[in-house]
């Protein structure tokens with residue numbers, strides 16, 4: 418790859434196929450234009466800029482060349498997990514648009530699209546009912562899930578914050594995206610960490626497709642130790658589709674066409690991931 422520095426705080430690596438952009442002294446990186454959060458900042462070591470080797474192996478590589486690493490992954494069953502339900506409403510908007518209902522609707526749309534492509538899809542819940550976090554993963558295991566995607570919507574006090582972010586499980590011994598530098602990062606290896614490479618490949622495919630399909634603000638592929646990601650029995654990602662607390666995002670999820678675009682983005686991302694797995698097996 419050829420290296421250039423478009424600005425003082427930017428490093429760009431590019432070849433015929435891929436473009437990697439890094440912000441110096443920061444964890445933000447753009448892989449072919451899609452934002453990912455690294456576990457450690459790109460830092461100056463001596464005279465050279467350097468990145469954490471684990472970030473290269475577990476974040477950059479699976480996003481850039483997923484077909485090289487997915488030989489052992491499955492393609493038969495996709496389990497979609499609409500967040501919350503029943504008494505647990507999840508986030509809500511100023512106009513009382515409820516996360517639990519929005520994400521169920523989106524999940525059903527994703528199921529329809531994938532089913533029309535001949536893919537077996539199951540939901541952890543088909544109706545507005547409460548479901549324990551542990552039960553969601555146990556259900557995915559019982560269904561022999563090959564892909565697990567949890568679907569959520571966000572809300573925050575700052576109403577100007579909007580966009581889409583996609584989470585995959587934090588790496589053992591590395592910080593989560595939203596808790597950098599606080600204490601030592603946990604070194605625990607969870608069940609979900611058996612799929613670190615596939616998690617990233619899946620999360621990246623879904624996120625990239627979602628941003629392309631919806632035109633949503635790109636808040637990046639991030640890492641967290643959410644329970645459904647820790648306990649997942651297969652490669653897994655958790656999508657925060659939009660911020661219900663933001664007027665523009667709220668308008669999108671109120672509109673059936675907006676929910677359809679979100680569903681199409683998720684479905685296309687899952688399809689791309691499955692195509693990469695199939696290519697890896699050839």
Ligand SMILES: [Zn+2]
Nearest residue numbers: 500507569570
């Ligand atoms: Zn949620």
